[in-house]
Amino acid sequence: MNVHTYEKLWLIAAMVLIVGFIATITYGSVGLGIAMVGDQQETVEPTELADDERFGEPRVEQIGDDEYEVYVVAQTFSFQPDPIEVPENSQVTFHVTARDVIHSFSLAGTNVNTMVIPGEVAEMTVEFDDPEVYGVVCNEYCGPDHHNMEGQVHVVPEDEFDLTEVSVDAPDEVDAGESATVDVTVENRMLDGLETTAELEIGGETSVEEVALEGGEATEVTFTVDPETLEADDSDVEWAVTVDDHEERGTVTVIDAGDEDGGDDGGETDE
Amino acid sequence: MSNTYLDQFPAEAKVVRAAFYSSFFALAIGGLFGIVQTLHRTDVYRFMDSADYYTVLTAHGVLLAITFTIFFLVGVFTWAVTTSLDRGVENLRFTWAWYGLMVIGTAMAAIPIFAGFTDSIDMSASVLFTFYAPLQGHPLFYLGLVLFVVGTWLAGVDWFRSWRAWKAEHPDERIPLPTFMVLTTTIMWYIATLGVAAAILLFLLPWSLGLIESVNPLLTRTLFWFFGHPVVYFWLMPTYMMWYVMLPKFSGGKLFSDPLARVVFVLFLILSVPTGIHHQYLDPGIAEGFKFIAMTNTMFLLLPSLLTAFTVVASMEHGARQRGGTGYFGWLKALPWRDPVFTGMALAGLMFAAAGFSGMVNAGMNINYLVHNTFWVVGHFHLTVGTAVALTFMAVTYWFLPQITGKALWSRPVALVQVVLWFVGMTFMSNAMHRAGLLGVPRRTAEPQYEGVTFEAAVGSVGELNAQIALGGVILTISLVLFFANVIATGFNGRSDELPSNGYADALSGPEDAPLVLDNLKLWTAIAIVLVIFAYTFPLLSIVQRGGLFGPEVITFPVSLESLAPIAAALEYGGLATVDGVASAVTGALEPGRIAIAEVVR
Ligand code: HEM
Ligand SMILES: [Cu+2]
Ligand SMILES: [Cu+2]
Numbered sequence: 113m114n115v116h117t118y119e120k121l122w123l124i125a126a127m128v129l130i131v132g133f134i135a136t137i138t139y140g141s142v143g144l145g146i147a148m149v150g151d152q153q154e155t156v157e158p159t160e161l162a163d164d165e166r167f168g169e170p171r172v173e174q175i176g177d178d179e180y181e182v183y184v185v186a187q188t189f190s191f192q193p194d195p196i197e198v199p200e201n202s203q204v205t206f207h208v209t210a211r212d213v214i215h216s217f218s219l220a221g222t223n224v225n226t227m228v229i230p231g232e233v234a235e236m237t238v239e240f241d242d243p244e245v246y247g248v249v250c251n252e253y254c255g256p257d258h259h260n261m262e263g264q265v266h267v268v269p270e271d272e273f274d275l276t277e278v279s280v281d282a283p284d285e286v287d288a289g290e291s292a293t294v295d296v297t298v299e300n301r302m303l304d305g306l307e308t309t310a311e312l313e314i315g316g317e318t319s320v321e322e323v324a325l326e327g328g329e330a331t332e333v334t335f336t337v338d339p340e341t342l343e344a345d346d347s348d349v350e351w352a353v354t355v356d357d358h359e360e361r362g363t364v365t366v367i368d369a370g371d372e373d374g375g376d377d378g379g380e381t382d383e
Numbered sequence: 384m385s386n387t388y389l390d391q392f393p394a395e396a397k398v399v400r401a402a403f404y405s406s407f408f409a410l411a412i413g414g415l416f417g418i419v420q421t422l423h424r425t426d427v428y429r430f431m432d433s434a435d436y437y438t439v440l441t442a443h444g445v446l447l448a449i450t451f452t453i454f455f456l457v458g459v460f461t462w463a464v465t466t467s468l469d470r471g472v473e474n475l476r477f478t479w480a481w482y483g484l485m486v487i488g489t490a491m492a493a494i495p496i497f498a499g500f501t502d503s504i505d506m507s508a509s510v511l512f513t514f515y516a517p518l519q520g521h522p523l524f525y526l527g528l529v530l531f532v533v534g535t536w537l538a539g540v541d542w543f544r545s546w547r548a549w550k551a552e553h554p555d556e557r558i559p560l561p562t563f564m565v566l567t568t569t570i571m572w573y574i575a576t577l578g579v580a581a582a583i584l585l586f587l588l589p590w591s592l593g594l595i596e597s598v599n600p601l602l603t604r605t606l607f608w609f610f611g612h613p614v615v616y617f618w619l620m621p622t623y624m625m626w627y628v629m630l631p632k633f634s635g636g637k638l639f640s641d642p643l644a645r646v647v648f649v650l651f652l653i654l655s656v657p658t659g660i661h662h663q664y665l666d667p668g669i670a671e672g673f674k675f676i677a678m679t680n681t682m683f684l685l686l687p688s689l690l691t692a693f694t695v696v697a698s699m700e701h702g703a704r705q706r707g708g709t710g711y712f713g714w715l716k717a718l719p720w721r722d723p724v725f726t727g728m729a730l731a732g733l734m735f736a737a738a739g740f741s742g743m744v745n746a747g748m749n750i751n752y753l754v755h756n757t758f759w760v761v762g763h764f765h766l767t768v769g770t771a772v773a774l775t776f777m778a779v780t781y782w783f784l785p786q787i788t789g790k791a792l793w794s795r796p797v798a799l800v801q802v803v804l805w806f807v808g809m810t811f812m813s814n815a816m817h818r819a820g821l822l823g824v825p826r827r828t829a830e831p832q833y834e835g836v837t838f839e840a841a842v843g844s845v846g847e848l849n850a851q852i853a854l855g856g857v858i859l860t861i862s863l864v865l866f867f868a869n870v871i872a873t874g875f876n877g878r879s880d881e882l883p884s885n886g887y888a889d890a891l892s893g894p895e896d897a898p899l900v901l902d903n904l905k906l907w908t909a910i911a912i913v914l915v916i917f918a919y920t921f922p923l924l925s926i927v928q929r930g931g932l933f934g935p936e937v938i939t940f941p942v943s944l945e946s947l948a949p950i951a952a953a954l955e956y957g958g959l960a961t962v963d964g965v966a967s968a969v970t971g972a973l974e975p976g977r978i979a980i981a982e983v984v985r
Contacts, residue, residue, distance in 0.1 A: 115640075115642075115643070116639075116640070116697075116892075118693075118697075119639075119640070119643065119690075119693060119694075119697075122689070122690070122693045123690065126685070126686055126689040126690065127686070129685070129689075130682045130683060130685055130686060133682050133685075133743065133746075133747065134678070134679055134682050136747075137678065137747050137748060137749060137750075138675075148664065148671045148674060148748060148749065148752075149664075149665055149666065149667050150667070150669070150670050150671040150674075151667070151668050151669060151670045151925065151929070153667065155668070155929050155930055155935065156935075157935050157936065158935055158936065158937055158938065159935075159936045159937070159938065188940075208667075211938070212517065212937075212938045212940060213515070213517050213518050213600075213938075213940050214515050214517075214518075214600060214604070216665075216756055216825075218756070218823065218825070219823075220822070220823030220824075220836050220837075220838060221821075221822050221823035221838060221839065222753075222823070223749075223750075223752035223753040224752075225665060225752045225753070225755055225756070226665050226667065227663075227665045227666050227667065227756075228667070229600055229601050229604070229666060229667055229668060230517065230600050230935070230937050230938075231599070231600065231601065231668075231929075231930045231934060231935040231937070232601055232666075232667040232668035232929070232930070233667055234665075234667035235667070247823075247833060247835055247836025247837060247838075248836070249823070249825050249828075249831075249833065249836055250825070251755075251756035251757060251825030251826065251827070251828070252515075252756055252827070253437060253440075253511055253518075253827040253828075254518075255518070255940065256433075256434035256437065256509075257434070258437070258827070258828060258829070259433055259436075259828045259829045259830040259831065260830075262833045262834070262835055262836050263835070264835050264836075
C-alpha cells in the first residue's frame, strides 16, 4: 500500500495526539487522584428506601474532623434533604440514590455531577473551601415536572454550622389552673461536644437551661410552666423553643372548666 | 439524452426516492419541533404547557436522529451499491418490503408519541429517544422501533445479496469502494443493534406489556448505549462516504487514496461499538476500569476521523489544482464555492472539525463531569448529527434529486443560500449552547429557569446566550423552509435531458494499491466481535450481578400527560417534598468572584 509522505506524518501526529490524550487523563485519574463515580457502593432496594440504614433518613453526618457524609434521595421532583448544609473547609462525600426513575444530582456550573439510578448509589467526594450557595439541578429527564426539580447546597461558615437536632414535646391543651411541662430533646450529631442553651418563651416569660453535650449525645430538658404564665387574654398561648439558631413553635390551648372545644394545633414538633 | 441514476435504474430510483421523501418528511416535522422547543426553552415564545415540551422533544429526537438520518442513508446505500456494482437489486419486491417495514415501524412508534399531545387518547411515549426505564412508553412505541430496525436489517441483507451475486460474476475484482463502505457500515450496524434489540425484546417490551414486573434500569440503559454510540457512526459513515466518493468529484478532482478510505471504514467497524460506556462515565454501578477501557477505545476512534480530515482536504486540494488553483492556500479560491453541493458539504466538514474539539472534551472521562447532560452536549451533537450529517445530506440532495427524479433542480442560488444559512444559524445556536452548558444549564429541560439556581456567565449573560440560541434556531428554520421549497418545486419541474450523469469520484491511488486483507470482511467482523466481548462482557455481568437481570423492584413510571400521577406516586413513597425550602433567595449570597469548579477528590 503506498501511503503519501504527508499522510504518514499526519498519521503519526494523530497517534501522538491520541496517546497524549489517554496519558493526560490517566495521569489525571491516577496521579492526581481525581475520582470517578464507580461501583464502590452496595446496591439498594428502591422500594424499601424508607427502611434503609443509609437512606431511610436523608441527612448530613459527620465522620471526621472536617469530613462529612451526605445521604441524598432524588425522587420526582425533589431532592432530600434540601437544602443540604455543610461547613466551609470540609471534605464531603455525597451518596445519592433514586426512589423512582433515573435523575441526576448536579451542582450547577461545577464538575460535581452524577447520574442517579434507582438501585444504585452514586458516591462522590467534594472539597468545599469557602461559604457559598450552590444550586442543584436534575439534568436527566425524569417526567413532566422535571424542570421543577432543584435543590441547594449551602456551604456555611464554620461557626454557623452544627448538626443539632431539636424536638419538642409540649401538650396541645391544658386545663385552666394546671401547670404544663415542655420536654425539649437536644441531640448533638457532631463529633465534638456542644455547649449551648435551650430557651423556652411562653406567655411573655422566658426560661433558659444550660445544655452540655458530648459528641453524638442527646439530652432532654424539661421546662415546667406555671398556671399563671398560661393565663392569657386568649385561650391559645404561643410558645417558642430556641437552641442556637433552631427554633420550634407551637401553641397550647388552655381549657376553662366547661369549655369543651380544645385547640387542634400546636403540640409535638420535630425538626 | 442524459444518463442519470433514473435512466440506469428506473425501478431502484423509485425506492431511493421513496426513502428520501420519507426522510424529508421526518426532517420537516422534526425541524418544526426544533424551533418550538428552542423558543420554549429560551422563554422567547411559549404556547404550550411545559409538560408537552417533553413530547415535542421525544418527537424531535426520534424523527431527526433516527427517522430522518436512517431513511436518507438507506437511500444513499441503495444508490451506492447499485451504482458501484452496476447491477440492480436482486429482488425488487424484497427491497420494497424492507422499505415498507421501516415505514410501518416509524408509524407505529409515532402514534403513541403524538398521542402524548392529547388527553383523549390514553397512550403516550414521552420517554425521549433514549427511553430510559423505569420511564415507560406505550408498547406500540417499542414495537415500532423494533420493526424499524428489522427493516434496516433486511436492507442490509439486500445489499449483501447484491454484493454476493456480483462477486460470483467478478471473482477476482476488488469490492468497489462505495459497496465496501456500505458493507462495513452494515456489519457495524448489525453488531450495534443487538444491544437495543436485547433491551427492547428481552426487557422493555415484555415489561410494557405487563409480562414482567420490573427491569434493571442500569442494564437497559447500558444496552441502549451499546447501540446508542455506534448509531452515531451509522449516520456518520454514509456522510464520510459522501465526503470520500462525492466531494472530490464536486471539487473537480479525484479521491486521494482508496486504500486509506478502506482503512478508515475498517477502523470504524471494529472500534464503533466497544465505546458506548463513554456515555455512562457518570453512572453509578459501573467500575472505573470499564469506563477507562471505553475511553481508550473512544480516543482511538479519533484516528479514522483525523485520517478522513486529511483525505478530504487533500482531495479538495487536488480538485482545486486541477481547476487551475495555485499557492499554499490560494488553491482554496479555485474551489467551486458557487455550487451548493460542494459548499454545503465543505461547510459541514468544517463544522465537524469544530465538533471534534467539543467531542474530545466529552470523551475525557474526568473532564466529562463538567459537561455531562448540560446544554454543551446538545451544542456538540447539533454540530455532528445536526450539521456534519444533516447538512451533508441536504447538500448532496441537490445532486441526488435530479438523479432520482430526472428533473433539474429548481434553484441553485436558493440552494446555496440554504446551506450557508444552515452554517450561520448553527454557528449561533451551537456556540451559545456550548457556553450555556459550561455554566451548568441542563439539557432536556423545558424551563431551565430556576428559583434557587443561578447560572453565572463570566462573559455575557444567560439572557444573551438565550437570544443567540433563539436567533440561531430561527435562521435554521428559514434554511429548512428554503430546502423544502427547493425539493417541492423541483418535483413540479418537467423532465430534463441535460442532467449530469450518475457516478462518483475516481481515486488517485486506486484499490489495486490496497492490501487484499482489507477486503476480508470476515476477519474484521471477527475482530469487531472480539473487541465487543472484551469491552462488554464484564460490565454486563457485573451489572446483572449487582442489580439482577430483571433488576430490583422498581416503580414503573408510565409517562402520561397528567403530571399529577407521578407526583402522587412520589408522595405515596414517602415524599416529604419540602419545596418551600428552596424559596430562600440565593442571588445575594453568591460572591462575585466565585470559583466555579468545586474540587472533586477521593
Ligand atoms: C431547525 C433546526 C433545529 C433546531 C432549532 C433544534 C433545536 C434543538 C434544541 C433546542 C434541542 C434541545 C432540547 C433540550 O435539550 O431541552 C434539540 C435537541 C436535539 N436535537 Fe435538534 N434542532 C434542530 C435540528 C436538529 C437536527 C437536524 C438534528 C439531527 C439530525 C437534531 C437532533 C437533535 C437531537 C437528537 C436532540 C436531543 C433530543 C433529546 O435530548 O432527547 N436537531 N434540538
Ligand atoms: Cu429530572
Ligand atoms: Cu458516543
